[in-house]
Amino acid sequence: MICSICSDKAEGYHFGAISCAACGAFFRRSVSDQKVYSCSNRQCNIAHDPTKRGGSCRFCRFLKCVSSGMMPQDVKAKRTASTQQNVTSLYRNMNQSSILLIDQIIVFRRNIAAERQMFDSISRSTNRTNLIISLHQEFEMLRRVALGCPFFIQITEHFSIPYLGTDSKIMNDPLSDLLTLLFVFEACYLTGVKGGVQLDRLFLPNMLHVDLSEVLFTEFLECDVHASMDPYRSILNAFSYLVQMVSRSFQSANFDEPILSILLYKCLTETVPINYRHRFAEVNRDSLLTDLNRVDSTAFQHTQNIASQIHQGARAYKEAISSIW
DNA sequence: CTTCAAGGCCAT
DNA sequence: ATGGCCTTGAAG
Numbered sequence: 001m002i003c004s005i006c007s008d009k010a011e012g013y014h015f016g017a018i019s020c021a022a023c024g025a026f027f028r029r030s031v032s033d034q035k036v037y038s039c040s041n042r043q044c045n046i047a048h049d050p051t052k053r054g055g056s057c058r059f060c061r062f063l064k065c066v067s068s069g070m071m072p073q074d075v076k077a078k079r080t081a082s083t084q085q086n087v088t089s090l091y092r093n094m095n096q097s098s099i100l101l102i103d104q105i106i107v108f109r110r111n112i113a114a115e116r117q118m119f120d121s122i123s124r125s126t127n128r129t130n131l132i133i134s135l136h137q138e139f140e141m142l143r144r145v146a147l148g149c150p151f152f153i154q155i156t157e158h159f160s161i162p163y164l165g166t167d168s169k170i171m172n173d174p175l176s177d178l179l180t181l182l183f184v185f186e187a188c189y190l191t192g193v194k195g196g197v198q199l200d201r202l203f204l205p206n207m208l209h210v211d212l213s214e215v216l217f218t219e220f221l222e223c224d225v226h227a228s229m230d231p232y233r234s235i236l237n238a239f240s241y242l243v244q245m246v247s248r249s250f251q252s253a254n255f256d257e258p259i260l261s262i263l264l265y266k267c268l269t270e271t272v273p274i275n276y277r278h279r280f281a282e283v284n285r286d287s288l289l290t291d292l293n294r295v296d297s298t299a300f301q302h303t304q305n306i307a308s309q310i311h312q313g314a315r316a317y318k319e320a321i322s323s324i325w
Numbered sequence: 326c327t328t329c330a331a332g333g334c335c336a337t
Numbered sequence: 338a339t340g341g342c343c344t345t346g347a348a349g
Binding site for chain 3: 020021022023024025026029058078
Binding site for chain 1: 329330332
């Protein structure tokens, strides 16, 4: 067997890909230390070369690891090993309605994933025009799926109908705040899961991505004509914040689906304007969170921290995006 | 029991 | 920072 990253002799699977121990160790360090790499040409040769030590480009090596099938989620999966155990004991500690709610959220996220129009280019960066088009598509889809989903209807029932605006107003109604939050949530989750944290790259849910290394991001900002630089400063800040803070937290917390669902529910219900909040939703949320705290207080702490980061990130993102919407 | 793969350690 | 070597835990 040969290593699918550096073509050296492989010794078996590491984090989901056949690789040598060295590339496995490199990948593990990259993820667990949350390194950030950058490279201007992005197609360096990664072949193993015994004559030089540590010579190859880290950005490209990591990219090769990911594209060869290594999964950041698998780092720290085994030794802590609590994931599966915690999920079962989490379910044991919950009442039936909480379990049903979590299942609904899991189905909800899967429905969204199934409905989503994927851009085929996983490895090609986007430009602003593509970004705007994909945002419109994404928000239309989120709106449609969300309003067909019972738990979403429940938490929004006090305001959803009168506020169903059209595109021009989309950033100004409470529903779009929820959709923005969904979008930011999925973007940060994916960025963590796909190793975008190391690549300084924000993955959007439909697999477009935005590079944040200085040169490439400047190109992104300048690729359309009428670019007075000012409004785009906030785009850079917002995107950087999402990658550097929220995606990182997602990656290190490494939640499984039920805990992700609890986090999402917490974020969504908190995004509903305070005088429109649904009483049952509040009760449900508190119940989910106390159950989580009882079973896994570390994960509970993470949900608290990440939730507040997501709220900040969604605010920054909304501001940045509305300037180009 | 054995095997596989993850994390820790540490000389380089 | 790297990668070889060792220990550890889970799965078969």
